[in-house]
């Protein structure tokens with residue numbers, strides 16, 4: 001694959017195996033490396049039908065995507081051969097065909113329409129067929145070969161029996177469907193499949209909506225830290241690694257594989273089960289002593305203690321997670337700590353279950369109930385997980401359900417009270433994306449104000465001037481998007497265009513009016529901050 005700038009090298013790492021190391025000092029927000037596209041990429045099954053399999057543009061119809069970003073409608077047409085992969089243009093179709101699809105199309109035609117093949121199986125098929133037909137060079141094949149598979153560890157660990165069975169069955173399926181049995185044996189297919197599981201990362205939109213998985217040997221050499229100094233951002237097929245913090249020459253570049261705002265034992269168990277390692281990063285070295293683990297109280301009231309006793313008795317699935325080594329362990333030797341651990345376990349469990357619910361109302365009720373528990377038990381600050389994650393999930397659900405006023409209040413709370421703590425760097429891509437989503441939401445509400453009496457009320461009686469608020473939020477996105485996504489990214493270009501459009505709508509290009517607006521920002525900001533405090537919790 002053609003590669004763009006690279007300011008890092010793969011070297012042996014004291015952390016584990018190989019890692020990425022900066023060649024020179026890289027200030028926050030600067031590019032570390034960029035790839036025109038990852039070596040291998042496959043879309044999630046639902047995205048196969050509504051996204052381009054070459055440039056990954058997502059052609060959905062709803063007003064807001066799952067992360068609340070307004071979506072432009074683009075058509076995609078199915079490949080006339082397999083009728084599975086779709087493309088937004090003949091150019092995209094032809095690029096994909098030449099790169100890999102001509103080797104798999106007839107196989108997909110035969111198998112994929114009847115089988116709902118998981119991502120890792122399709123990625124393995126892509127690798128096997130590309131190699132078989134000479135579309136992966138020896139260098140690319142060797143660099144895939146150097147990636148960690150953990151297969152020996154999985155084979156020798158009793159608790160990984162089920163995982164081993166899954167690898168054996170699915171890799172065998174991938175080998176058969178790829179039609180490359182004459183070139184590769186089952187052992188090779190298992191190695192490749194296991195490498196895909198350990199080394200692939202999420203294929204995402206610039207606004208962090210998940211689209212599928214991708215694998216690239218260069219990016220896969222970046223080790224994990226729960227206190228990362230770099231992040232991955234995508235722009236269509238282009239993948240970039242950018243500095244979150246100041247990185248000195250020769251320093252190791254770390255990304256975070258997981259949500260690092262989670263408490264110590266949850267992070268440890270996720271990394272152990274998904275990536276097979278015990279994290280010893282600078283944060284994990286400090287154990288459960290950081291703000292991620294702090295509760296606001298040292299014990300809960302009698303009311304919550306009685307709720308916890310019931311959960312301990314009735315929810316065996318949860319009580320097993322609070323034992324030492326479990327994800328919800330908080331130091332369970334004392335009863336007061338067991339009570340807090342089981343309440344935390346219940347909230348995390350609800351967060352995960354809500355993600356699988358199709359029904360928005362049911363999900364919102366579940367999320368709301370557990371947020372109330374976080375608040376009323378007095379244990380959780382708004383940034384202590386899973387309280388912050390429950391709120392974020394509720395925000396996305398309210399947007400999807402078209403409950404835009406509730407969404408606006410949650411967004412204010414997230415903007416002022418959650419994100420600055422969880423993502424301290426103003427150019428953190430998630431912080432930038434959240435503000436952008438909020439801008440889009442406010443602009444939508446302003447345009448449709450007649451349909452939203454509560455918003456009209458906030459404007460007329462509460463004195464909120466939404467255009468001024470949207471404009472000042474846009475200024476924040478505009479100031480940070482170069483560092484979060486890169487100046488020439490499609491996302492940054494969209495932000496710059498929107499900023500110009502809003503500026504001109506507000507002022508008609510008159511600089512004096514614009515100056516007047518700038519002076520209104522401060523008092524409006526205070527009013528908007530209050531919108532988050534109107535919520536019960």
Ligand SMILES: C[S@@+](CC[C@H](N)C(=O)[O-])C[C@H]1O[C@@H](n2cnc3c(N)ncnc32)[C@H](O)[C@@H]1O
Pocket residue numbers: 015016017018019146147148198199220221222223224225275276277278279280281
């Ligand atoms: C995507 S690979 C990273 C590159 C890897 N070091 C290699 O040599 O191929 C992920 C694997 O690297 C190792 N790893 C990554 N971060 C680690 C960390 N903080 N501590 C220990 N091992 C880590 C684990 O074995 C993990 O499964």
